[in-house]
Amino acid sequence: MTDLAAFRAEVRQFLADNLDEELARAGRRQTSVFSEPEHSMPWQAKLHARGWAAIDWPVEYGGPGWSAMQKYIFSAECARAGTPSLMPQGLKMVAPVLMHYGTQEQKDFFLPRILNGEHYWCQGFSEPGSGSDLASLKLRADRDGDHYVLNGSKIWTTHAHHANWMFALVRTSSEGKPQAGISFLLIDMATPGLKVDPIISLAGEHELNQVFFDNVRVPVANRLGEENDGWSVAKYLLTFERGGRYAPTLFAQLGKLREEADDDPVLQDRLRREAVTVEALEAIEMKSIGAKGAEAALYASVLKVQGTEAEQRIAVLACDIAGAEAWCVPDGQSNDRLATAVPRYLNGRAATIYAGSNEIQRDLIARVSLG
């Protein structure tokens, strides 16, 4: 057996031993890009016990030290087995930024708590009126001694109602270009004056929130990076939010749909066409491994556009394969396929909007690659 085949066998064995029926069912029933914490956190704890919770982290912070190919195999096996997804805000978004910009104290305090699941993070970037045009954000952070005093609001904050920490962009100056007056803060959600209100989605689910700040005091020591340099920190973070591995999950979905589509030649043809696109996506993902700086940002945008649009087409296919039944009783079904097709389709509409809409990504791609 080659080393990689042995590695794959080891991952499969781990999944067979640890993905119990409750977690596997939660994975099969996951209709949004995010798992609920009641499933993602126990799964993270099992991975953490094995040293596999943060596969992209350097060994010195608790990563497993895998090669790019091992990480890919691990993702593919998790997708095939249908594990619940891990919350990316801590492990994949704020963690690499802490490693790059954080002080030693910040790294020592936050990184172990992200890894062991004690801290659950949410992302406070968007505001009412500041989404695509993020640099126009207004949430004020006025300096008062060794604290900032925050007033304003954040919106579309995924899982803010579960989170105990938020990373946020705030306005610390109104001088010069809007980008030049933004700072990046780490905010304890239990701070007095902070209030979380729910927003219910098209699919009838509570994932999103609006968060209000009324004289919320945040220690200056919780700033990541320099004052008024938060835009650079955010740009660094966004390459981690947008990049990723779409192909393993999409291949796993297509595999299941192929079994369900019977011998219908039209559906089988559509499935084959999608398989070709996902193969192309996988090739880009492979090429993107190890890219840095502007090239990494370009790959992240290309993968975001291609990955989310393939995801949406496959969600439509899943509905067509499930047929009329799925539209009549989308909830509480005993059959996973019927229970998830429509909610996944509805949730999936958001994929081309969040993490920077696909129109904005196309604009970025054009600017970088075509000048």
Ligand SMILES: Cc1cc2nc3c(=O)[nH]c(=O)nc-3n(C[C@H](O)[C@H](O)[C@H](O)COP(=O)(O)OP(=O)(O)OC[C@H]3O[C@@H](n4cnc5c(N)ncnc54)[C@H](O)[C@@H]3O)c2cc1C
């Ligand atoms: C499910 C979901 C979860 C989210 N979670 C979070 C979160 O956890 N934290 C957070 O901070 N934010 C979150 N967001 C917010 C998300 O980042 C914004 O919705 C996104 O950036 C778009 O901003 P907007 O909604 O204000 O739309 P707008 O910026 O108002 O855009 C409206 C439309 O106009 C288009 N458009 C705008 N400007 C341009 C342009 N220059 N060229 C071409 N087209 C343009 C857009 O593509 C879009 O189609 C989430 C959003 C969704 C849907």
